[in-house]
């Protein structure tokens with residue numbers, strides 16, 4: 239059964255972001271979808287000064303908290319925060335084979351069976367996202383839902399034909415990377431981390 243559905247870029251609304259800054263072509267470009275209040279991109283940009291990170295959040299109050307933190311952290315030069323819908327943003331602004339790594343950390347699981355097409359791995363948009371990844375590029379997911387982790391693994395390997403690099407549970411004493419990860423690990427919930435590689 240072919241589960242891939244056609245993605246039609248021209249049907250996707252334009253992003254609120256009008257244009258992108260010019261990125262340093264010599265530094266790998268990473269992109270985080272739904273970064274919430276921004277713990278992960280801020281930590282990441284500090285720990286990885288030789289990488290550039292685009293961090294997108296669509297919810298206004300979360301983005302405002304992220305942006306305040308970004309200002310308090312003296313606006314790291316290698317971090318680019320955007321208040322936007324990541325589907326609109328990536329579809330219209332990100333060129334083919336330009337992103338080295340995507341992060342999708344604790345996405346809304348949309349657990350209803352009828353909402354499968356709202357989960358990132360099952361959206362036709364995933365095909366478009368994968369086009370924007372460099373050959374050999376990585377996509378990393380984290381979730382506290384075992385059904386989501388299993389389904390994500392199935393789709394990313396069988397439907398999108400990526401190589402699975404990792405499918406592990408995160409130890410409860412692991413330093414949390416995001417606001418949601420902190421909450422789940424504190425409650426001793428199982429958190430899963432999955433990484434996949436696009437063929438070279």
Ligand SMILES: C[S@@+](CC[C@H](N)C(=O)[O-])C[C@H]1O[C@@H](n2cnc3c(N)ncnc32)[C@H](O)[C@@H]1O
Nearest residue numbers: 272273274295296297323324343344416417418
């Ligand atoms: C469950 S929260 C997780 C936030 C953060 N990654 C964390 O782990 O703390 C999911 C986030 O994804 C954002 N989001 C969902 N769909 C989005 C989209 N299409 N574009 C940008 N952000 C999106 C939501 O607004 C929400 O902040």
